[in-house]
Amino acid sequence: MRATLFLSLLASALAQTTPAGWKIVKDSKGICQIAVPPEWEPLSETTGAAVFQDAPTAIAVVTSQAGQAFKPLPESLQKLLGIRKDRLFENTARRIFYQDEISKRSEEPNAYSASVPGKDGTCSCHLVVPPSIPEETAKKIALSLGPAQEADLEQKKNADRE
Secondary structure, three states, X not given: OHHHHHHHHHHHHHHHHOOOOXXXXXXXXXXXXXXXXXXXXXXXXXXXXXXEOOOOOEEEEEEEEEOOOOOOOOHHHHHHHOOOHHHEEEXXXXXXXXXXXXXXXXXXXXXXXXXXXXXXXXXEEEEEEOOOOOHHHHHHHHHOOEEOOHHHHXXXXXXXXX
């Protein structure tokens, strides 16, 4: 009963953060995932990356860090990383999300990083986009970061056993 309730709540939460028609991209281990707009293309099923047009134009990468405890960034690390306070969108026990590169010219990209607690570790993503991609779209990609759906993880575990 609890498992059914959990899966239903998880599916509901993912539906809220994954816009209709977007593609799911999973890290190389199938533990973490992000969603990208329909015009983006995964590099392959196992790279955990997707590109828009070609890699130098825009790329989104998702990774998992098994065993890495998730916690908000302390102020000293924020300073070391050079994260501007107005570009630190969230730094809570639920998510870290910030813009780590800001375009100053049309040929320079914007970059975003996000991390969330994952199953037995941390899920992270890094997104690099040209200024032509709206900030709202970039944020939706980063905010879609989360653990892969439980059903998918079970299928992967079963496949690994075979």
